[in-house]
Amino acid sequence: MAANYCRGYLRNHMDMENGQARSHPAQSPHRTLVFGVLALLALLQVASTVTILLHLTGYLREVDMSSVQPAEEVHSEPIIADALRDPQIKERWRKRDATPVAHLSVRTPIDFSSTDPTVVTTVHWDELRSTLIKFKYHNGRLLMEEQGLYYVYAKTCFRYAADHVSNRQDVSNAQLIQYIYHEINSQSKFGPVLLSKSGGTLQWSHRNYHMYCVQQGRSVRLRKSDSLFVNVSNSWLLDPEPEGTYFGAFKMSN
Missing domain, CATH: 1.20.5 (Single alpha-helices involved in coiled-coils or other helix-helix interfaces)
Structure with a gap:
């Protein structure tokens, strides 16, 4: 058990x-x-x-x-x-980042009524055939839209042709001078500042064809709304060809 x-x-x-x-x-x-x-x-x-x-x-x-x-x-x-099909918008896009540049050709026809050799005349330019980027043009003047250091240039050609009836004036002692002026917007009451001048006195005959050109340029610091213009003596002798008489400026730096 x-x-x-x-x-x-x-x-x-x-x-x-x-x-x-x-x-x-x-x-x-x-x-x-x-x-x-x-x-x-x-x-x-x-x-x-x-x-x-x-x-x-x-x-x-x-x-x-x-x-x-x-x-x-x-x-x-x-x-x-x-x-960009809108011309105004396209122009704004083109100028938005562009360098300020201006180039103007002489406006034709030129008024030859004043032949007084002592009169100095402001040259007027053809705005329709111009290049204006960040510039404006009014009454012979280039207006700044952007301040900076600019190079300003101008060329004027004077010519005399004996076979032109209106040119039968005394050119035996022709003083042909070109002036470039800077008009400061903030100091307009003091008048424009002469930047440069060049030219010479020519003794031309009445029976031949004569031509004389003046070209000059320089740098200048400009502010917004300042203006530039060109004066000449004996403006009735200006060459109306755009390749001979022109005026412009472009920005080099700030």
């Missing part, structure tokens, strides 16, 4: 151990699931941290802007093209 009890005890003890051994595999899937969830949460935490850092550095903003830029360009090009 004692032997039977011992065998029963041993059997029960072995069954319990076998039962516990069989129960271990049932717990391993739960542990795997737990570890998987923890690993996924860790990856999400890392991803969110990296995303925040990229936003703080501006990298993602640059990527987003670069990704939409082609679409913006596709839509904006037709709008710009349509706008």
Whole structure:
């Protein structure tokens, strides 16, 4: 009887151990699931941290802007093209970043009524055949739109042809002088400042064709709304060809 009890005890003890051994595999899937969830949460935490850092550095903003830029360009090009068909808008775009430049040719026909050699006349220029970028023109004067250091130049040609009826004047002692003036807007009450003059006295005959040209230039610092103009003596002898008589300026620096 004692032997039977011992065998029963041993059997029960072995069954319990076998039962516990069989129960271990049932717990391993739960542990795997737990570890998987923890690993996924860790990856999400890392991803969110990296995303925040990229936003703080501006990298993602640059990527987003670069990704939409082609679409913006596709839509904006037709709008710009349509706008530039307007002559006024096109002119503003052309002058927006351009260097100030002016070149004027003599205006024809020239008034030859005054032949007094002592009279000095302001030359008038052909605005329709001119180049005016960040300059304006009014009554023989170039008006500054932008201050800076400019180079100013002028060329005037005088000619006399004996076969021209209106030219039958005394040219035996013709004084042909060119003057370039700077009119300061803030000091207009003091009158214009003479920048330079050049020329000479010519002794021409009445039976031949004569021509004489004066060309000069210099740098000058100009302010906005200042003006430049050219005066000449014996303006009735001016050559009306635009290649011979012209006036201009261009900006060299600030």
